[in-house]
Amino acid sequence: MAHTESYDERIQIFRENYGNEGDPAAILADVAVKVGEVLEIMVGEQLTAKAMEQITGPLGYWGEDWKDALHEARYGLFSEWRLGAPLHDMAAYAIYGIDLHATAADTAQISQQRIVNLLREVERFLKAVDLDAWIGSRDSEFSKIYGMARGRFVLDHGHPVRPEDLALLGGVSPSRMRAMVSGDTAVLKRDDNKRIPATEALSWLEGRETFFPSIWRDQRPSADEIDDEHQEKVEDFIFIPVASDGSRFTPDLDTGRGFILGPKADQRRYDNYDEALAELVRMKPPRWRRPAPKSGVPSIVIGQTWERVSRSELFLKTAA
Secondary structure (H helix, E strand, O other): OOOOOOHHHHHHHHHHOOOOOOOOOHHHHHHHHHHHHHHHHHOOOOHHHHHHHHHHHHHHHOOOOHHHHHHHHHHHHHHHHOOOOHHHHHHHHHHHHHOOOOOOOOOOOHHHHHHHHHHHHHHHHHHHHOOOOOOOHHHHHHHHHHHHHHHHHHHHHHOOOOOHHHHHHHHHOOHHHHOOOOOOOOOOOOOOOOOOOOOHHHHHHHOOOOOOOOOOOOOOOOOOOOOOOOOOOOEEEEEEEEEEEOOOHHHOOOOOOOEEEOOHHHHHHEEEEEHHHHHHHHHHEEEEEEEOOOOOEEEEEEEEEEEEEEEEHHHHHHHO
């Protein structure tokens, strides 16, 4: 059954499911631990601990064991570290075929360049790190998402795809894919380079329920609109911070002990949402705690942008 969701619907699905479908940025914690272990051999544990605290401290873990800190922060790194954002955005493209930062005014060329840029960032990372040697099987989430993105990109541009990447896009096991491309009765034929032509691969993917066809080139998100009913009620609109994963600072983040703001070393509690929001406006950058998408464990996120929302609608939705 073909997926017919709009661009906005796919963005929403991605934001609701990120982490449950894999968090490729979590691998950054494992790589950082390996880098730290190498530093310990080179310069000693004491100097390494001081250096690593400059990395883990801004995550909210000043003065704590750096390995434990990285392990605890692993599922929040997509919103904390420089490479986290491209990995997060790569997942949206890999799974749902969208440019997460597209606007109604963007052209397909702008979206394409944005996708190219984020894949280049990932490839630059891979050239610097031998994941097989350093991380081994722990990179499974990253490898899956990267393989899907790599496969989708070549298919989007009419090029043959690797069977292993097609298997990821189609949601079948590597062994099943090997059977599908082998022998005289192969379901999918490979070219001289052992890859599957784009037309054949896309035809097969059309019948896969788990596959979302790419829509970044032909569709755009809807333009931001203000309901006529509220145009004159300027006081009913407020700005709230939004993290890179789409997490917003909303009234339902009240932990029962109030709203928790700031880095771990300097947490502040506010009972009132408006007071907490005012503090986030002053905070540079705004930081607040919310349940992590995968584990549900409260973790710190950093606001990247601000979203204009209707105050009444915000409180109505979060109370539902």
